[in-house]
Amino acid sequence: MASRTPSPTADRAARTAAAPDRGAPGERPRRRLSVDERREQLIAVALELFSRRPPEEVSIDDIAAAAGASRPLVYHYFPGKQALYEASLRRAGRELSARFEEPMEGPLSERLYRVMGRYLDFVQSHGPGFAALLRGGSVAASAGTSAVIDEVRRAAHDQILSHLAIPAPSPGLRLTVRAWIANAEITSLEWLAERSVPLKELQLHLVQEFVASLTLTAAREPALAAELASFFADERPDGPTGRLVQDLAGLFAVPGILDAVTALAAGTQAREPVGDSSAQAMEGSDGAPAE
């Protein structure tokens, strides 16, 4: 995929971080790094490399070269590539979780929109190398990497629930939040692979999908419905929710849709069914096994 030479960014990270303990050829040490600084520098350099390429395409030599360090020095700090990979993933996880932090101010969908902007920026800059890990097909997957991923998902889940500010979130609401997080993950992974829509559109769509999922959940849970009224009252017409409502209103102008929806709401059907219309829609007949 990528060449094995250090990226310009990794080069820069190495140069700005500090000079090597043992001078690389043609370079003079500026000052000795402390043990902690060196460790942090190695993680930073590794994160740069692992963000851009799958782990099997990054070697300890690549990391040593990009850090301006020797191979034995890297091994002095980390037992091997997997340990360095996991340390850089933990760093990435902390950076990503920090991006979920958002002040409790303004309409809910605008807060989420800002968070998603920061999230997608992270995906764009760190995602390529970690995509295989998130997809579940990485050679570097381990209990350690799973723990980091779970931790980030939990941070996202907790942030969203704290913004919703609902005292006792129902199992249904928690499930909605988790499913939407999975949606955001898979959508951004697909985007990394295909880049078939502009990133700004993705940012808006993901937020609007959250609003739609929340609305669906509220339609089944009366306690949440009252909260939804309050969220909606704070939304602005040019925010994600406002634009969603306007788009849906536009949909009702498409011939047939308003008629069909009105008929369903009234308990009837817009088009005469073809074939055996006597069957119950959701029970008996075939297929669906009982729980």
Added chain:
Amino acid sequence: MASRTPSPTADRAARTAAAPDRGAPGERPRRRLSVDERREQLIAVALELFSRRPPEEVSIDDIAAAAGASRPLVYHYFPGKQALYEASLRRAGRELSARFEEPMEGPLSERLYRVMGRYLDFVQSHGPGFAALLRGGSVAASAGTSAVIDEVRRAAHDQILSHLAIPAPSPGLRLTVRAWIANAEITSLEWLAERSVPLKELQLHLVQEFVASLTLTAAREPALAAELASFFADERPDGPTGRLVQDLAGLFAVPGILDAVTALAAGTQAREPVGDSSAQAMEGSDGAPAE
């Protein structure tokens, strides 16, 4: 988690499949299995065991015992546990993909509802053992297991698109379908772990979420909006879409929601904003990095 004795179901699989090549103590061989039959029997027995317990809790001895075979016999057919695990996963993948097949008849949401019934039945019976694999934290994850999972996802994606019967699905629509499949996966994994809602509810909610996602996508894509009108016209009031529309209509009866939505549709806002209302909702200010 589970004990290491074969489950009653695996016992049954072993008894009904055939007798052992070399008689287990106290049992007499009824007839010799052909090579293919024996191989298939071992896979069937392994699938039973791997469906119920994580791979690290299933040994070759367990499989041999449940199949009424000797340990060397199992090794004669499979080089090791991982190979048997992957063979049983491939079998599971084929069984699951077959459940996605659905006649092209009747309202779209009812077809999907039937498919989801069969899918959730599969999850319930085979999911516990494969949950870690789908979550990405399994010791047995490999390129082989990833390929099977990808194949099942692709089968689901292709089935849905064939039912939508849209000649040239847009990137946005494909993304919607993939994201919803991820939603179904994560939701059913959460259900396996917590069983916090009845399975029948999950079946209905997942279908309704698909309808909602499709509607949102159609709200952005005029070509899809015309198709949506046709789908909705075929839906029945007691089907998943009809019930969704009725639930959403019920939501408008909650004080404040109709007012807020009507205001947003008209380009205004229901509640006077607190603090600086002059800021643009989605541009500038803070956070959201440009693409």
